[in-house]
Amino acid sequence: MPLLGAHLSIAGGPHLALLEARRLGCDTVQVFTKAPNQWSAKPIDEAQASLFRRTLRETGLRLPIAHDGYLINLASPDETLYQRSLSAFLDEMHRAEQLGLRYLVMHPGAHLEDSEEAGLQRVARALDEIHSRCSNYRIRILIETTAGQGTTLGHRFEQLARLLELVAAPRRLGICFDTCHVFAAGYDLTTAKEYDATMRHFDRIVGLKRIRVFHLNDSVKGLGSRVDRHAHLGRGQLGLEAFRQLLTDPRFTELPMILETPKEDGDNKCMDEVNLATLRRLLAEASA
Numbered sequence: 001m002p003l004l005g006a007h008l009s010i011a012g013g014p015h016l017a018l019l020e021a022r023r024l025g026c027d028t029v030q031v032f033t034k035a036p037n038q039w040s041a042k043p044i045d046e047a048q049a050s051l052f053r054r055t056l057r058e059t060g061l062r063l064p065i066a067h068d069g070y071l072i073n074l075a076s077p078d079e080t081l082y083q084r085s086l087s088a089f090l091d092e093m094h095r096a097e098q099l100g101l102r103y104l105v106m107h108p109g110a111h112l113e114d115s116e117e118a119g120l121q122r123v124a125r126a127l128d129e130i131h132s133r134c135s136n137y138r139i140r141i142l143i144e145t146t147a148g149q150g151t152t153l154g155h156r157f158e159q160l161a162r163l164l165e166l167v168a169a170p171r172r173l174g175i176c177f178d179t180c181h182v183f184a185a186g187y188d189l190t191t192a193k194e195y196d197a198t199m200r201h202f203d204r205i206v207g208l209k210r211i212r213v214f215h216l217n218d219s220v221k222g223l224g225s226r227v228d229r230h231a232h233l234g235r236g237q238l239g240l241e242a243f244r245q246l247l248t249d250p251r252f253t254e255l256p257m258i259l260e261t262p263k264e265d266g267d268n269k270c271m272d273e274v275n276l277a278t279l280r281r282l283l284a285e286a287s288a
């Protein structure tokens with residue numbers, strides 16, 4: 001069975017996200033290690049870090065994940081922003097390592113007015129630098145598939161493959177496959193047939209064995225819209241069949257599958273419960 005989890009808040013202390021994950025009956029979890037819309041944050045002190053690591057052991061959550069902040073753009077042609085992004089990402093690495101997290105999911109970034117290839121080269125250069133400065137770290141970086149808003153990279157499978165080709169140590173990297181992003185980028189997943197075709201395509205270009213984590217989000221916008229807006233499972237343009245296919249795909253049984261769906265919906269204050277129940281129902285139906 002895949003490991004089901006959700007992106008949860010660390011407000012009030014990082015370990016609280018783990019307690020919430022346990023309350024929800026999750027097998028795994030994803031967090032930001034700081035406010036995602038700010039460049040810097042107070043360092044995590046050792047007491048907080050050890051409480052987090054102890055809570056991880058107690059809750060038994062497996063393969064816990066960090067997601068990097070929104071401001072970081074390692075593809076930026078602006079040298080100042082590039083350097084700022086690099087040091088912010090190194091800080092993200094450090095925080096995630098301190099907390100004992102297993103993966104740090106990152107978006108490749110946006111090339112802006114420059115070319116796609118130049119942008120990918122800058123990201124690869126940054127990843128090489130990060131790997132050489134964090135050579136003793138246990139945490140692994142996962143590049144996320146993106147919806148391709150504006151000039152963001154990572155929405156074509158070829159761009160992910162090119163990044164893996166450009167970096168010095170591709171084996172240290174993995175991929176985080178986001179269902180909403182892949183669909184919005186133009187790859188269909190809505191039927192068993194389309195799901196198979198998209199996975200075959202991904203396998204040919206990037207390799208399915210590179211995938212370490214899935215983000216399970218339905219999509220508000222349509223196929224190829226290149227707009228990144230997450231919907232509750234079964235309430236978007238993707239529909240439930242895509243999730244049924246993924247959950248029951250024998251190639252992905254041991255992988256974390258993380259919800260990044262909105263937290264509230266009108267009266268319902270815990271939509272994570274609702275979306276997790278949907279996933280569990282799909283799994284139960286498949287084994288019935």
Ligand SMILES: [Zn+2]
Nearest residue numbers: 144178215260
């Ligand atoms: Zn995602």
Ligand SMILES: [Zn+2]
Nearest residue numbers: 181228229230
């Ligand atoms: Zn998204």
